[in-house]
Amino acid sequence: xxxxxxxxxxxxxxxxxxxxxxxxxxxxxxxxxxxxxxxxxxxxxxxxxxxxxxxxxxxxxxx
Amino acid sequence: xxxxxxxxxxxxxxxxxxxxxxxxxxxxxxxxxxxxxxxxxxxxxxxxxxxxxxxxxxxxxxxxxxxxxxxxxxxxxxxxxxxxxxxxxxxxxxxxxxxxxxxxxxxxxxxxxxxxxxxxxxxxxxxxxxxxxxxxxxxxxxxxxxxxxxxxxxxxxxxxxxxxxxxxxxxxxxxxxxxxxxxxxxxxx
Amino acid sequence: xxxxxxxxxxxxxxxxxxxxxxxxxxxxxxxxxxxxxxxxxxxxxxxxxxxxxxxxxxxxxxxxxxxxxxxxxxxxxxxxxxxxxxxxxxxxxxxxxxxxxxxxxxxxxxxxxxxxxxxxxxxxxxxxxxxxxxxxxxxxxxxxxx
Numbered sequence: 001x002x003x004x005x006x007x008x009x010x011x012x013x014x015x016x017x018x019x020x021x022x023x024x025x026x027x028x029x030x031x032x033x034x035x036x037x038x039x040x041x042x043x044x045x046x047x048x049x050x051x052x053x054x055x056x057x058x059x060x061x062x063x
Numbered sequence: 064x065x066x067x068x069x070x071x072x073x074x075x076x077x078x079x080x081x082x083x084x085x086x087x088x089x090x091x092x093x094x095x096x097x098x099x100x101x102x103x104x105x106x107x108x109x110x111x112x113x114x115x116x117x118x119x120x121x122x123x124x125x126x127x128x129x130x131x132x133x134x135x136x137x138x139x140x141x142x143x144x145x146x147x148x149x150x151x152x153x154x155x156x157x158x159x160x161x162x163x164x165x166x167x168x169x170x171x172x173x174x175x176x177x178x179x180x181x182x183x184x185x186x187x188x189x190x191x192x193x194x195x196x197x198x199x200x201x202x203x204x205x206x207x208x209x210x211x212x213x214x215x216x217x218x219x220x221x222x223x224x225x226x227x228x229x230x231x232x233x234x235x236x237x238x239x240x241x242x243x244x245x246x247x248x249x250x251x252x
Numbered sequence: 253x254x255x256x257x258x259x260x261x262x263x264x265x266x267x268x269x270x271x272x273x274x275x276x277x278x279x280x281x282x283x284x285x286x287x288x289x290x291x292x293x294x295x296x297x298x299x300x301x302x303x304x305x306x307x308x309x310x311x312x313x314x315x316x317x318x319x320x321x322x323x324x325x326x327x328x329x330x331x332x333x334x335x336x337x338x339x340x341x342x343x344x345x346x347x348x349x350x351x352x353x354x355x356x357x358x359x360x361x362x363x364x365x366x367x368x369x370x371x372x373x374x375x376x377x378x379x380x381x382x383x384x385x386x387x388x389x390x391x392x393x394x395x396x397x398x
Contacts, residue, residue: 035112042114043107045090046157047070047177049215050102050148079343083384127392129347134389 065182067234068128069191073179078106078120079132085109086138087116092179093148094187096156096215101185103147104133119144128181158220163192163207165224171195174220175204178237187213188241190220205230206237208244223248253307254369255338255356263292263299263312272299275312279331280356280365282380282388287363289327298331307360334385342370343387353388 070092078087087106094101103121107113124140125133135141163171172195180188189208207222208229214221229244231237255278263272277291279298289298290312305313329335337353344350351371358365358377365377368388379391 039112039114043075043088043090045074045092045105045107046159047092047094048105049096049156049158049213049220050093051096051156051215076347077386079347079386079389080382080384081345081389082382083340083343083387083389085384085386127344127346127348129344131349132343132347132387134343134345134347 065180065238066128067188067238068179068181069234070177070179070187073104073128073133077109077132078104079134080137081126081134082137085132087118087120087141089120089133090115091157092177093119094177094179097213099187099209099211099213101179101181101187105144105148106141117144118142119147121147122185128185156215158190158215162219163190163222164219165222165227167224169224171207171222171227178206178234180238180241189237190222203232205232206234206240208237208241210248211245253358253360255358258307258312258360260293261310261312263290263314265316266305266313267316272314277336278356278358279327280335280337280383281326281330282337282365282383285365285377285380287358287365288330291331298327300327301363335383337368337383337388340383341387342368342372342375342390344390344392345381346392348392349387 073092074089076089077085078089079085086109088109089104090107091105092101093103093105101122103119103124105119106116108116118141120133120135120141124135126136127134158174158177161174163174165171172192174190175193176191177187178189178191180186187209189206191204191206194203194205207226209226210223225247226244229240229247231240258275258278261275263275264270265272273292273295275290276293278287279289279291280286281288287301289300290304291298299312299314303314305315337356340353342350342353350373353368354371355369356365357367357369357374365380367374367377368380368390375390375393380388381391382389
């Protein structure tokens with residue numbers, strides 16, 4: 001019992017308020033990095049063999 | 064005048080209007096599976112946070128396709144992607160990574176790149192494969208010329224076995240190799 | 253005259269004999285191709301080309317020092333920093349890059365852009381096609397001959 005209480009108090013003292021700011025900043029950095037990686041993957045492409053081509057038949061295009 | 068380009072060199076290239084604005088970059092190179100003619104490009108946005116775009120660029124609207132950019136007259140050149148190609152065709156038929164097999168049933172290796180001959184009309188004229196045992200087996204990539212008519216499916220690409228007589232190691236001599244190969248095919252017919 | 257030579261030249265008003273400021277930049281309409289206005293140091297205002305009386309060796313003179321309240325629309329649009337020529341990459345209509353713009357040569361009488369000096373050489377002002385945020389677009393060398 002007594003030992004548990006003292007451990008809880010120890011934790012309370014070590015987790016200072018500014019730690020949460022660091023945690024939030026870290027989360028934001030990870031989120032931004034994730035978005036950058038995902039978007040760079042979505043931008044990259046390949047070479048695609050198309051089987052059925054759509055002829056440009058819409059009246060809006062002039063060619 | 065024509066120019067041989069690796070398709071991988073086209074992807075990520077900026078699409079620039081004659082007014083000097085980079086409105087997109089190349090995502091996928093689309094070509095007709097049976098004839099090999101390049102249909103156009105799907106596009107992505109520019110910038111680190113940009114993703115794919117819904118518009119595509121037909122090859123007929125390309126003014127210039129060079130080392131550093133794809134030039135178009137204006138953003139009027141772009142059209143809705145669905146108008147150019149059916150959406151189910153994209154994402155499933157990437158030939159990069161597909162196996163290249165001869166009509167005699169020899170697996171030549173995985174396609175790592177596609178060679179495009181760019182002129183007024185652009186054509187796919189060759190595949191670059193990671194050399195397998197059938198091609199000597201050393202670690203070099205080799206370029207394999209293609210006939211006028213192609214055969215492509217989701218899993219494999221077919222080439223005539225005769226193409227193996229016209230392989231080359233680099234783009235410099237490849238244009239002549241393609242011409243020789245196609246001439247020899249016409250001679251046989 | 254080169255842009256680099258004309259920079260920092262004072263702009264003087266003939267009627268009041270005061271200096272309006274020093275030349276800090278140039279607004280170019282590449283479609284004509286023509287210098288359409290001068291930018292003044294430390295000011296958002298530009299001096300439109302048709303207000304200039306003379307482009308002298310020591311000073312640029314304008315008839316009066318009153319600044320027009322409303323700039324002309326096209327000049328105002330071109331004055332945006334995104335359309336500046338200097339240090340921008342040069343791209344030809346085939347899609348090949350050839351360096352960046354180092355300097356521009358213009359006729360001090362008419363304001364016409366005669367040539368563009370790039371990091372790889374110089375090219376005729378008539379070859380200019382467009383200028384945007386990404387690049388200055390010029391006609392490819394071979395196409396200009398034919």
